Structure formats: structure tokens, C-alpha cells
Amino acid sequence: MKKTDAPILKYSAKGRSRKIEDFLLRPPVEKGADQIARQVLEDIRENGDSAVLKYARQFDRAPQKMVRLRVSDTEMAEAKKAVDADFKKAAKEAHKRIAQFAVAGLREDWRMPSPQGGWLGEKFVPLDRVGAYIPGGAAPLASTALMTLTLAQVAGVPELVACTPADSVGKVNPYILYALDLAGATEIYKVGGIQAIGAMAYGTKTIGKVQKIVGPGGPYVTAAKRLVYGDVALDMVAGPSEIAVLADDSADPAHVAADLLSQAEHGTGSEKSLLVTTSEKLAKAVRIELAEQTKTLARKEPVAKVLERGCILAVVPDMEKGIELCNRFAPEHMEVITKRAESVAKQITCAGAIFIGPWTPESVGDFAAGPSHVLPTGGTAAFFSGLTVEDFRRRVSLIHFKKNDLKETASVVEAFGRVETLDAHARSATIRLKR
């Protein structure tokens, strides 16, 4: 077995394999990312634009000569010219599908009658200004521009800010710019990493503070997002990509291996790929496919890194144990390639997104299907959900009582006012009924 061969491990009903447990629990956060993020955020809070530029030069690839953070109209026009027609067509198709899914997910304002003639309800109002982080370290994720801001566009947010790192000549990838324009970005800044999160969270002279930051990122972005929570609203922990494939002997090993590699190739080295199967024969065939297919990939090196420390092939005694293991992992992406895949998928309760059956590779979720590919990672799919259009609206409760509703509830208000020693609370109800 080579160093880069993913290990085949047995997951049994009795003793749990330590290697599997380590795999499930290993945090994706780079050692030291938290500490660096703390220092950089503090500097940005104090020194604004000058600190943002300093770190863009230090940590992004931005050149010394880059002094302007905002993407200009000329740069946008140049990007639109540079992008090929095939990509434009694909991006428009993806944008249409993402927008259709977002429209279908919009909640309607609603009301219900209160018992004595009034009503209760909720209304949904777009946020005013949001910021999306578009990763640009290991790969230019143009699809992420669509998978974030399109939802904000459908929600009706008027100010759509995007931050993404500049390259070594101070430019942003034209495909990212084209996709951002399609998704309605109103301001785009050439800044990445911790400094992008700090600028959007605290605001600088150039980059106005946003109400909410969304979007994925590598270990540094993820650490920075955790630290600014509370100064700004956030979507979730959307860190290095993960995939789990739950398969039986009906699955094609070449397909399974391709899907495991699709997330390993993201390239930060912190990604995770897990096969859970009832068939040891499949696990062995997948291991051979992983090695063969890796040779043909452009990103062999980062993939090999993930295969070495972020990929395991777990053999389970039966499907129930497989489902249990997948739910414990709570992966960002969960593929089910088994007989009766729909019924198996019903039992998966912890995952960012579930891809059901042999015709649904995870990559359709990344680029084309419709739901946002911004999804929780690192086990947080057990309690966070993926990005939706409702992330870009505030939900406001509405309460409209009639006199008889107040009469009916006054004794409840009085009782709580007494117990909580808050007389004025009680009085504000009873005073109305005395007059």
C-alpha cells in the first residue's frame, strides 16, 4: 500500500476504530489560523484601509503597486470581453436555475387570527447591505459568486458587496467578475482572506460595513468569520469541502472514486472524503480507481495530500451501521448510491445536502442544480443548514390585539410580571383595561 492509498477500515458494532473516530473529529482549522485572524482583525478595526491593503499584499497575491481596492467599471468591462461565450452560456443557465430555486424557497408573509378578533403573523424584509466572500486562493470559484449573491438578488437586497483576492498583477479572475455581475453585485473589492472578513465586518473608509457576511473559505476565512460573529451576522461555518458516499455493491467504483476526488481537489489540504460501504469488494475497487484517476488530474498534489490524511474507506457490517456512521460525520455533501436509494436517503438526517441515486454526482450541486452550494462543514451540518434565500431577509413578528385579546391574556401578563418582579410589565396590560 502506498502512502497516498486511502486506508480501508472496518466499522463494527463493537469497538469503534480509532482511525475512523480521528477522521470524524479532526478539525479543519489550520493550526495558528485563529491567532493570526485575531491580530489581523484588530489591526483592521484600528487602521482600516491601510491595514487591509497591507494584508492583501502580505497574504493574498496582491502586488505592491495595487492601491485601489475597488474593481473599476473599466476592469469589469475588460472582464466581460475576456470571458468566452461557452462560459457565459453556462453561467446564465446556472444563474437561472439558482434563481428559480431561490424564488421557490421564498416564504410568504402570513397571518393567523388570534382568539378574540386580532391577528398574529410574520413578514419578511430584505436586508439592506450584505457581503459575500468568494474564495480565490486555491481555485477561482466563479460558481460561488452565483451561489451566494443570486440568492440575495432574489431576496431583494439593494447593496450587494463581494470580496475576493487579487492575483499577482492586482486583478480579479474575469470569470469571477462576470459571475458577480450576473448575480447583481453592486460593489466588488480585491481583497481576500481575514482582511476581507474584517473589512466587511467593521467597515473601512473604502469598504462600508455590511449587515451580514456569507460565503465559504479556507481555514483563515473560517477562523476570521468565527471571530467577527456578533459584530455582524453570519451564515455558517462553510469551510474546506467534504463528501461522504454511502454505497453498496450496486455502485460503480469509478463513479464513487470520481466523486470522492471531486472534493479532495479543492486544494487547501483540509478537505475530507469518506466512503461508507457494505461491500469490501467495492472499497478495494474504489481504492484502485482513486490511485488511477488521481494520475490524470491537474491537481495531483493537493489531491494526494487529501488522500494521505483526509480520505478513508469504511466498511460497515450493514446499511444501518452505514447510516449511523454518516449521520455522525454530518458531512457537507452526502451521496447515496445504493439499492432503494430514496428510502436510504430518508434516514440521513445530518448533512448539508443529499445527492440521491447514481445519476446525481455532487458536482451538479456545485455548479448547476439550483440549491446553493454554500453548506456547513466540519460536523456542523448537525446543527447548521446551507445558505438559502431567507438568509438575506429579516423575519419580523407581527402582533395586533383587539381589546378582548388583551382581556384574555391580561392574567397571564400579570402572573409573569409578578414572578419576574417586573411590575411595569403587568401594569402596561392592566392599565388599559381599567380605563
Ligand SMILES: NC(=O)c1ccc[n+]([C@@H]2O[C@H](COP(=O)([O-])OP(=O)(O)OC[C@H]3O[C@@H](n4cnc5c(N)ncnc54)[C@H](O)[C@@H]3O)[C@@H](O)[C@H]2O)c1
Ligand atoms: N463549504 C462550502 O460551502 C464551500 C464552498 C466552496 C468552497 N469551499 C472551500 O473553500 C475553500 C477555499 O479556500 P481557499 O484557500 O482556496 O480560498 P480562500 O480565499 O479562503 O483563501 C485564500 C486566502 O487565505 C489567506 N491566507 C492564505 N494563507 C495565509 C496565511 N498564512 N496567513 C493569513 N492568511 C492567509 C489569503 O488572504 C488568501 O487570499 C476550499 O477549501 C473549498 O473546499 C467550501
Ligand SMILES: N[C@H](CO)Cc1c[nH]c[nH+]1
Ligand atoms: N464543492 C464546493 C462546496 O464545498 C463548491 C464548489 C465551487 N466550485 C467547485 N465546487
Ligand SMILES: [Zn+2]
Ligand atoms: Zn466542489
